[in-house]
Amino acid sequence: MNDLEQRLxxxxxxxxxxxxxxxxxxxxxxxEVRRRQIGTALIGTVAIVAMLGVSLAGLRAIDRTEGTxxxxxxxxxYEVFERTAQIEGFTVTSPSDLYLVHQWPWAxxxxxxxxxxxxxxxxxxxxxxxxxxxxxxxxxxxxxxxDGLIIPVFMLSEHDHGxxxxxxxDPSFAVAPDEAIMxxxxxxxxxxxxxxxxxxxxxxVAFDTPTADDxxxxxxxxxVYFAAGDMPFVAHFAFGGEVDPERRQTVIDAFESMxxxxxxxxxxxxxxxxxxxxxxxxENAAGPWSLELRPSAxxxxxxxxxxxxxxxxxxxxxxxxxxxxxxxPIEQAGGDPVFGAVAKEATGVELKLEDGxxxxxxxxxxxxxxxxxxxxxxxxxxxxxxxxxxxxxGIDAEGPSEPAPSxxxxxxxARIVAEGVAGDTPWRLEFSAVPGENTLSLRDTRDGSALxxxxxxxxDRLHRSGLELWPEAIPDGxxxxxxxxxxxATSLAIALDGGPLTYLTPGDPRWDPAPVLTxxxxxxxxxxxxxxxxxxxxxxxxxxxxxxxxxxxxxxxxRVDPAPKxxxxxxxxxxxxxx
Amino acid sequence: xxxxxxxDSEERIQAKSPDSAPDETPGSLEERYVRHAPEAVRLAxxxxxxxxxxxxxxxxAFIKVAGRFHHLRNPDAFAAYLRKTVVNLSMSxxxxxxxxxxxxxxxxxxxxxxxxxxxxxxxxxxxxxxxxALPDRQRAAVVLRYYEDLxxxxxAHAMGCSVTAARSLVFRAMETLRTQIPRxxxx
Numbered sequence: 001m002n003d004l005e006q007r008l009x010x011x012x013x014x015x016x017x018x019x020x021x022x023x024x025x026x027x028x029x030x031x032e033v034r035r036r037q038i039g040t041a042l043i044g045t046v047a048i049v050a051m052l053g054v055s056l057a058g059l060r061a062i063d064r065t066e067g068t069x070x071x072x073x074x075x076x077x078y079e080v081f082e083r084t085a086q087i088e089g090f091t092v093t094s095p096s097d098l099y100l101v102h103q104w105p106w107a108x109x110x111x112x113x114x115x116x117x118x119x120x121x122x123x124x125x126x127x128x129x130x131x132x133x134x135x136x137x138x139x140x141x142x143x144x145x146x147d148g149l150i151i152p153v154f155m156l157s158e159h160d161h162g163x164x165x166x167x168x169x170d171p172s173f174a175v176a177p178d179e180a181i182m183x184x185x186x187x188x189x190x191x192x193x194x195x196x197x198x199x200x201x202x203x204x205v206a207f208d209t210p211t212a213d214d215x216x217x218x219x220x221x222x223x224v225y226f227a228a229g230d231m232p233f234v235a236h237f238a239f240g241g242e243v244d245p246e247r248r249q250t251v252i253d254a255f256e257s258m259x260x261x262x263x264x265x266x267x268x269x270x271x272x273x274x275x276x277x278x279x280x281x282x283e284n285a286a287g288p289w290s291l292e293l294r295p296s297a298x299x300x301x302x303x304x305x306x307x308x309x310x311x312x313x314x315x316x317x318x319x320x321x322x323x324x325x326x327x328x329p330i331e332q333a334g335g336d337p338v339f340g341a342v343a344k345e346a347t348g349v350e351l352k353l354e355d356g357x358x359x360x361x362x363x364x365x366x367x368x369x370x371x372x373x374x375x376x377x378x379x380x381x382x383x384x385x386x387x388x389x390x391x392x393x394g395i396d397a398e399g400p401s402e403p404a405p406s407x408x409x410x411x412x413x414a415r416i417v418a419e420g421v422a423g424d425t426p427w428r429l430e431f432s433a434v435p436g437e438n439t440l441s442l443r444d445t446r447d448g449s450a451l452x453x454x455x456x457x458x459x460d461r462l463h464r465s466g467l468e469l470w471p472e473a474i475p476d477g478x479x480x481x482x483x484x485x486x487x488x489a490t491s492l493a494i495a496l497d498g499g500p501l502t503y504l505t506p507g508d509p510r511w512d513p514a515p516v517l518t519x520x521x522x523x524x525x526x527x528x529x530x531x532x533x534x535x536x537x538x539x540x541x542x543x544x545x546x547x548x549x550x551x552x553x554x555x556x557x558x559r560v561d562p563a564p565k566x567x568x569x570x571x572x573x574x575x576x577x578x579x
Numbered sequence: 580x581x582x583x584x585x586x587d588s589e590e591r592i593q594a595k596s597p598d599s600a601p602d603e604t605p606g607s608l609e610e611r612y613v614r615h616a617p618e619a620v621r622l623a624x625x626x627x628x629x630x631x632x633x634x635x636x637x638x639x640a641f642i643k644v645a646g647r648f649h650h651l652r653n654p655d656a657f658a659a660y661l662r663k664t665v666v667n668l669s670m671s672x673x674x675x676x677x678x679x680x681x682x683x684x685x686x687x688x689x690x691x692x693x694x695x696x697x698x699x700x701x702x703x704x705x706x707x708x709x710x711x712a713l714p715d716r717q718r719a720a721v722v723l724r725y726y727e728d729l730x731x732x733x734x735a736h737a738m739g740c741s742v743t744a745a746r747s748l749v750f751r752a753m754e755t756l757r758t759q760i761p762r763x764x765x766x
Contacts, residue, residue, distance in 0.1 A: 004757055005725060011706050012625055012726035019624035020634050021617065 073097075074160075074366040078376075081363055085281025085290040087154045089229065089262030090184060094254040099160050099277060099368060102292060103152040104266060106164060106275040107185075150185045150217040150234055153266075154278070156254055157181040158247065160368040163275040163294065167238055168218035177240040180251040183218060184258075186266075187225070187232040197227030203260040207237075207252045228260035276308075279365045280379045284336040286311055291339055291379050295371060296321050304373045307341070309334050324375050332390040338362070339379040340390055347394030349378040353386045362390060467541055467550035489541035489549050608645060615658055616641055619665050625722045626669035628711060636672060640664040662727070663737045666719050673715045709759040713752050720748035721756075 075097040084093040087102045094100060150168045155161075158179040167173040168185050175181060201209060205226040216223065218236035226233055235255055239248055276292035283289065289311050296306050308318040319333035322341040330349065332340035342349050342364065349362035362380035367373055382388050468484040485492065540551045619640055624633035644661045710718060716738065723734045735745035 004753065004760065007703070007706055007760075008710070008721065008756065009725045011703050011710065012722060014703070015628075015707070016621040016625055016726060018630075019621040020630045021620075 074369060078364060078366050083278075083280055085278045086288045087278060087290065088266045089260070090153065091259035091261070091281075091288070092154070092156065092184075092254055093257055094156055095250060096279070096363075096365065098251070098254075099155075099157050100279075101155045101157070101161075101163055101275060102278050102290075103154055103163070103166060103275045104186075107152045107166065107169060150236075151188055152183050152185045153233075153262075155181065155183045156251060158243075160370050162370050163277070166218075167221070168234075168236060171219075173219065175238045175240050177242040178244065178247075179238075179240040180243050180248050181238045182251050182255055183234075183236045185218070185234045185236065187234045197230050197232045200225055200227035200232050202226070203228040204256070204258075207256055224255070226260070229262040229264070231262060231264070233260070233262075277368055279377065280337070280339075280363070282337060282381050284381070284383065289337060291337065293367075293371075293377065305341070305367070305371060305377070307333070307339060307377055309337055309339060322373075322375060329395055330390055330392045335387070336382045337379045338382050338388050338390055339377065341375045342378050342390075342392050343375055343395065345395055346376070346392035348392075349380070350391055350393060351380050351382055351388035352391050353382075353384060353388050355384075355386045357384070357386070359391075360388065467539060467552050483539060485541050485550070489543065492539060492541045494537045494539050611645070611657070612641060615661055618658075619661050622662060622722065622727065623665050623669060625726055626666065626719055627672060632672060636665060636668045640668055659733070659736060662723070666723070666737050669719065670715055706756065706760050709756050713755060717748050717752035717755070720745055721752045724749050 080095050080097045082093060083096045083100065084091060085100060086092075087100075088104050092100065152166045152168050155166055158181065159176055161173070165173060166183060167175070167181065168183055203226050205224060207222075207224060209224050209226070211223060211225050217234070219238070221236050221238040224235040224237075226235065237251065237255075274294050276294040278290050279293050280291040281289065289309050292308050292310055294306050296304055304322055306318060306320040317334045319331060319340055322331050324331065324341060324343050329343035329346060330340060331342075332338055334340075338351055346364070349364060350359040351362060352359050360380050360382060362378040364376050364378045366376050378390070380388075380390075467489075483492070538551055538553045541549045543549050616637055619637035620633050623636040623640075624630060627633055627636065640661055644657065644664050710721070713721065719738060720734055723729045723737050724731075727733075729737065731746050731749075734749070738745055738748070
């Protein structure tokens, strides 16, 4: 702790000592708390009349959807595989042509936004003098689905409803006639009423478990109530009138074969609020992983998708804003799993291993209709420690395209170790450059897990843009930014976003460790890395003559934006090369 | 299967009081208040700088958390939610005060009264002033990090943001303080 931090701590402790003392609970505390608990619970419990209305409205909605034309099946030309993925402690196995949407962070945030309004309306009802007046007032508050009483964790559906749509949140949600949908949701109102899971049957439970609970908080359908991890959950099933019986059974099987092991950690998720399609899952040396797909949030015209491999602990390795062309029809990321994007023309993808072992076939997944981009995504497990290169098949007679001449490697293999301690967290990473393959892999030496791979496509991009970044490459680790630069770059700077800040030039003591442009043995590639105390900024590389060669912005959530931010742009000056 | 609906649901739920819940967090509501409320008041005081407001916010936060998250059995989780709620309520309080100040500024040309405090030693007043001048979220992040001694992850949870965003808030706050309180740092 430096001097300023110590002085700050002293001031805060001194000030805190001036805070008023609270020796005992004030009178009426229990009554107030109980009123809040009852209020929260009652929103759901007085909703029967409204439920009937919702049920009728829902049935009408089903009627309305009859006769609509289903979208073309995106999986018509693709191999459907069995997908087992973990979402917030639930492990669900289902065919890959059912859309599996992780909705918990988003739904919980919708719930939080609703909370204040709901509380105010409840309190207004509570001010009425008699129970006879209070009950209809509270009953009138019910707007379920959508009042935040049932919080979806994930949804499994036949059709692509987009990411922010759920029968438990959107009162106008329409089920297609040929559709089977399952939603698993946290039953908040029950939790608030019974201080946990109450006497709900513990998981596993069968689809046809009888229930007397008729709240129907997700509209018409079949409800199964159960407890898992001492928390109450609801499984809601909606089946269209023309659903294929086999498909219906598939969804029921997905439910009954589910492993439910949620923990209260789900309430502490800090990974943001964006819902995602879960397109694959599996297990590697570090535990379960899932591959999440969501739209890229950038406003750049080249923005398209974000694809992230998420571990159970919340770590992530990602790939975003894919740019494919004829010369470079594939991009890859990750070590295990390896995943990425590939041109639609490809008939397959293989992982080519540098040790000469047989290639590993990858699974290709079409993007959902709500993401109309002209490429597919792929993934494959790579349990070996050998860095793989993903190659597209069927694009031309020669098989995978050759690397661009500028990226052709010569020379021996280079291994570069980067290490440091950020706070109390030691980190140690190893770069392995393989000149013959034009690959560079980044591996966490603490557990051997592979974090990222720079393949031929990225090499080519590097030679075009002159700069490649991996911000926050270490799952659950410090903010360490890694970069690769073109050979003409002799120095670099980072302009930090926000506040009265300036650049970090190589001589600045806040570089920790100081960035060193390190040769990798690959022609035209130098590496650097540094711990940074901030998640947004712009990296600029300079030539020996102080010309700006390349610049890229890195933003939170592992994004790299090729378009410099205006506010940073204004502060960029020439930074001389270090002596 | 348990049902929680019915014409007498209000009465039945009332009959099942929090204190009679078999799986409740150990200790009565009053005991929990005594255990957690002082820390909540101190945090609210550091975030608002006003004793009365701090008491009100801490009390409101306790009612909210005890009422809504009573089912959480882990006492640590209760404290974390209480801390998060105090931070949220403080932010709302600051927003309301800002609107009030803007309204008053339009209504009156009188300059706002400034607090008068006894002289301090070693530039603490300077630091205190700089701390109060920080944007609300940066101040909250610094208080949570350096007063509550929370990890970056815990700060992120309390503030409802990502770990990197929390780290960024602390860093920006410290950079601002460093530029305004240059003496004695970075030695």
